[in-house]
Amino acid sequence: MSGPLAGVKVVEMAGVGPGPFAAMMLADMGARVIRVHAKNARPLLPFMNGPHDILARGRRSVAIDAKSEAGRAALLDLVGTADALVEGFRPGVMERLGIGPEVALERNPRLVYGRMTGWGQTGPWAKTAGHDINYTALSGALDAIGTKEGGPVVPLNLVADFGGGGMFLAFGVVCALLEAGRSGKGQVVDAAMVDGAAVLSGMLIGMQKAGFWSGGRGGNLLDGGAHYYGAYQCADGKWLAVGAMEPQFYSAFLERAGLALADFADQHNEALWPAYREKIAARILEKTRDEWAALYDGTDCCVTPVLDWDEAAEHPHYRARGSFVEVAGVTQPAPAPRLSRTPGEISGPPRGPGEDDAADVLADWGLDGARIAALRDAGAI
Secondary structure (H helix, E strand, C coil): CCCCCCCCEEEEECCCCHHHHHHHHHHHCCCEEEEEEECCCCCCCHHHCCCCCHHHCCCEEEEECCCCHHHHHHHHHHHHCCCEEEECCCCCHHHHCCCCHHHHHHHCCCCEEEEEECCCCCCCCCCCCCCHHHHHHHHCCHHHCECCCCCECCCCCHHHHHHHHHHHHHHHHHHHHHHHHHHCCCEEEEEEHHHHHHHHCHHHHHHHHCCCCCCCCCCCCCCCCCCCEEEEECCCCCEEEEECCCHHHHHHHHHHHCCCHHHHCCCCCHHHHHHHHHHHHHHHCCCCHHHHHHHHCCCCCCEEECCCHHHHHHCHHHHHHCCEEEECCEEEECCCCCCCCCCCCCCCCCCCCCCCCHHHHHHHHCCCHHHHHHHHHCCCC
């Protein structure tokens, strides 16, 4: 492996969603990650056991019966030589398995113990179930996303699961690894999706407190309320994204659209936004999305086509940057961000439970043959 995290060893307790996403980010940047599945583990969804399970890319796996004494000992063997562990279970699960932070850090005082939950390790809701929509709702972010006429619109599971969860877990683990390199001491990273979703809202909360976010859902600067910052439907039913916020971009956008600046001169008068939007919407309906895209291509008008995922992978800008790559026949995003001297890479396709030989994986991690044979004989792997 190459990348800035080359040489870093991470134990990943296999799960779904933001935990694997964080482990994928670490692996993409060169960390040597071993995925630990439960014995006889079955995928939560059918696609999760094959090449389309993009979040599982770049790491090998082993199935361990963590509920058995021998399996628990095997996990502690892995932890003993690891730099970090990441897990995404409810609070208390790892403790009940006998591999909680106290035990793990006693075995390996330099270990960074990354924990991913929805509500966090503490608080009255810590042990209750939830999903991205719930964490995004509690943070205040969901209330702000949607149209003026309708209710909140679910932003896929990008805000809490991956933005506020997986990315914050990966960031926290790398921060703790950096500090452990100085102090020689590990620590616990409590990454809660509800916390991350709130942090992502920081700028908007500041705007709201300062009185610049008071138009209700769909009536503000960045939520589609402003006529110069939103999406417009085109003649073919597809959509065009307009972000012409600054005056020079605003005037350039209107000019290329064939609209007179004088008719839209009071750009920031919120009372006029609905009327301005109606006029612009009528004009955008006169051409197809791709006709508008060609008209605005390469300009400083801040206007782009709204693409689907297949179209995005084929867009000339993404193609020029190599932002999408093919792994095992599946087109997927390349590692990000980009580093000039030690870039990340995808070391291999997703590996489902049972695809890797347990003895080979454990030997590669440093366990000796006799220890591996004993674990196999005990049914722990």
